[in-house]
Amino acid sequence: xxxxxxxxxxxxxxxxxxxxxxxxxxxxxxxxxxxxxxxxxxxxxxxxxxxxxxxxxxxxxxxxxxxxxxxxxxxxxxxxxxxxxxxxxxxxxxxxxxxxxxxxxxxxxxxxxxxxxxxxxxxxxxxxxxxxxxxxxxxxxxxxxxxxxxxxxxxxxxxxxxxxxxxxxxxxxxxxxxxxxxxxxxxxxxxxxxxxxxxxxxxxxxxxxxxxxxxxxxxxxxxxxxxxxxxxxxxxxxxxxxxxxxxxxxxxxxxxxxxxxxxxxxxxxxxxxxxxxxxxxxxxxxxxxxxxxxxxxxxxxxxxxxxxxxxxxxxxxxxxxxxxxxxxxxxxxxxxxxxxxxxxxxxxxxxxxxxxxxxxxxxxxxxxxxxxxxxxxxxxxxxxxxxxxxxxxxxxxxxxxxxxxxxxxxxxxxxxxxxxxxxxxxxxxxxxxxxxxxxxxxxxxxxxxxxxxxxxxxxxxxxxxxxxxxxxxxxxxxxxxxxx
Amino acid sequence: xxxxxxxxxxxxxxxxxxxxxxxxxxxxxxxxxxxxxxxxxxxxxxxxxxxxxxxxxxxxxxxxxxxxxxxxxxxxxxxxxxxxxxxxxxxxxxxxxxxxxxxxxxxxxxxxxxxxxxxxxxxxxxxxxxxxxxxxxxxxxxxxxxxxxxxxxxxxxxxxxxxxxxxxxxxxxxxxxxxxxxxxxxxxxxxxxxxxxxxxxxxxxxxxxxxxxxxxxxxxxxxxx
Numbered sequence: 028x029x030x031x032x033x034x035x036x037x038x039x040x041x042x043x044x045x046x047x048x049x050x051x052x053x054x055x056x057x058x059x060x061x062x063x064x065x066x067x068x069x070x071x072x073x074x075x076x077x078x079x080x081x082x083x084x085x086x087x088x089x090x091x092x093x094x095x096x097x098x099x100x101x102x103x104x105x106x107x108x109x110x111x112x113x114x115x116x117x118x119x120x121x122x123x124x125x126x127x128x129x130x131x132x133x134x135x136x137x138x139x140x141x142x143x144x145x146x147x148x149x150x151x152x153x154x155x156x157x158x159x160x161x162x163x164x165x166x167x168x169x170x171x172x173x174x175x176x177x178x179x180x181x182x183x184x185x186x187x188x189x190x191x192x193x194x195x196x197x198x199x200x201x202x203x204x205x206x207x208x209x210x211x212x213x214x215x216x217x218x219x220x221x222x223x224x225x226x227x228x229x230x231x232x233x234x235x236x237x238x239x240x241x242x243x244x245x246x247x248x249x250x251x252x253x254x255x256x257x258x259x260x261x262x263x264x265x266x267x268x269x270x271x272x273x274x275x276x277x278x279x280x281x282x283x284x285x286x287x288x289x290x291x292x293x294x295x296x297x298x299x300x301x302x303x304x305x306x307x308x309x310x311x312x313x314x315x316x317x318x319x320x321x322x323x324x325x326x327x328x329x330x331x332x333x334x335x336x337x338x339x340x341x342x343x344x345x346x347x348x349x350x351x352x353x354x355x356x357x358x359x360x361x362x363x364x365x366x367x368x369x370x371x372x373x374x375x376x377x378x379x380x381x382x383x384x385x386x387x388x389x390x391x392x393x394x395x396x397x398x399x400x401x402x403x404x405x406x407x408x409x410x411x412x413x414x415x416x417x418x419x420x421x422x423x424x425x426x427x428x429x430x431x432x433x434x435x436x437x438x439x440x441x442x443x444x445x446x447x448x449x450x451x452x453x454x455x456x457x458x459x460x461x462x463x464x465x466x467x468x469x470x471x472x473x474x475x476x477x478x479x480x481x482x483x484x485x486x487x488x489x490x491x492x493x494x495x496x497x498x499x500x501x502x503x504x505x506x507x508x509x510x511x
Numbered sequence: 512x513x514x515x516x517x518x519x520x521x522x523x524x525x526x527x528x529x530x531x532x533x534x535x536x537x538x539x540x541x542x543x544x545x546x547x548x549x550x551x552x553x554x555x556x557x558x559x560x561x562x563x564x565x566x567x568x569x570x571x572x573x574x575x576x577x578x579x580x581x582x583x584x585x586x587x588x589x590x591x592x593x594x595x596x597x598x599x600x601x602x603x604x605x606x607x608x609x610x611x612x613x614x615x616x617x618x619x620x621x622x623x624x625x626x627x628x629x630x631x632x633x634x635x636x637x638x639x640x641x642x643x644x645x646x647x648x649x650x651x652x653x654x655x656x657x658x659x660x661x662x663x664x665x666x667x668x669x670x671x672x673x674x675x676x677x678x679x680x681x682x683x684x685x686x687x688x689x690x691x692x693x694x695x696x697x698x699x700x701x702x703x704x705x706x707x708x709x710x711x712x713x714x715x716x717x718x719x720x721x722x723x724x725x726x727x728x729x730x731x732x733x734x735x736x
Contacts, residue, residue, distance in 0.1 A: 152695070154695070154699065162703060165703065168714075175720075176721075192658070192674070195677045195678065202689060206689045210638075214691075216693035232638060
């Protein structure tokens, strides 16, 4: 029941925001719905804590140790984004003179996006998972082009076509999965339920599953931004509102990787571990390296951090490719910490871009001087994303490197190279942006909007120093689930 | 899924014929220069799809597939082509499709893609019963041909037609190779297709408003620095 309650809380907001979601009222409603959703998610988490994994709605919905962790992150980042979006959008509305209709569209589409993300995580049906992913894409397309600039339109078109075609591949993979499942479970709606598929995964036809997995990897991989399918990602992050960049990086990429992980469990059963492992390791490492080197030549601050998202998702994908309880645990920890940290980065970057009036790194100078709290928020968030202790990313990267040394030692230098280059791409620029004297014409605004940054960074620091025992157990169980 | 021997005798050849028609239409779209004809071909593909779904419904006796066939006919053969047609007129897009590659070369590439699709689908085909043999290959070929069309065209509308043709190929895979996906999934997919189409329509007007043209060359300004 609680699963349905969570989804209802998230979905209820869509029509109401579409009708009345403009101005301050809309922002308040947006925060309200996300608070409700977070409360429902917490209740769900408590139930999972007591009863373990369970299904609902005649087996159509599922919550287990893997999904509950990501659902919790969704809830937290959703509420933070709603909070940040309030001040941010009030300013953007004036700056771009957005009509009331456009603001309603923004809130309704944003809520649709959050609801489809939750649906993707909570459904047990691999077909509905696809439908939810496609829904999430469609709802963010109009958000990317919200300001109707030439650049925004171009980015949104690219996003729509590339992700649309990518997801078409994932649908073909899902059809093939159903094709393989039919042989064992017969025709019917149950043959796409993940729990049923996982029960018979050793009997699924290996050849069909191999092709199905490749299609799903390419399809959902487009959404994760795995190289060479990452073309849309920096553009969409840079052109859209910063609140949208925060959830694209923080939530959408995670959910796409989650879809691949669900498929991986099935294909591991049919083919043995090596097949999916090698693919994930290859794609992950390639993304890490290419994104790292691309960062060196970025001049736009939002593009810089968009590439950083590709780098981190590549690292997480690589970790799941290494496999084994330790690396899978590290991969999950990395996903969670990255979500919380990267959305914080985008909140503070969004605010800084508004203050300065430009996205160019060269022009954003001396944040500590013109807005000390914002400067601190940005500096801490960036240090955390670079994997400085006590960030949770430090722990996860440490674990990933250790397990690589054990499992595939010759890949360690490449891994370190990627991380080093990414560090070199971000750290010096962060210094310039935070310290020094600021330029003329900075319009400093209220920093109320970036309060969630400090909350989220505290959570990330907690993940790095002392992870609550419940969370450790959930992630360990999830790692075992992924290990098969 | 059980099919009667009688059904096998006439139903399967008919399904194969429809599959062949689908592939033929995909090729025709690849070779077509005029936007208007392109949309007509897309509509015909929708008709073939609906007929294929109805045939599978008849052969297997699944009532929900009749619903699916009706939905396909309404959406893919009538509604979407009509709206595209109107858009074309309201936006006053004239003239030929500008292709990046010339047509004969594109067709040759298309033939290579079909061979590739069949060899990729060969291990799957080997496992299927007599009913669905070859269907996966044809569906995959139709998808890849639509892909090729998207890559080689510049106008926004022809890219959208390619996008919808990919959808058609996938839908054919779902109905003919697996004899129908679960209803809830099919409904979801149809809903997504519809929403996607509405968003595309909104897009057209935005692109038109901003650039005064539907040529996608206008959308090539973001450069890596």
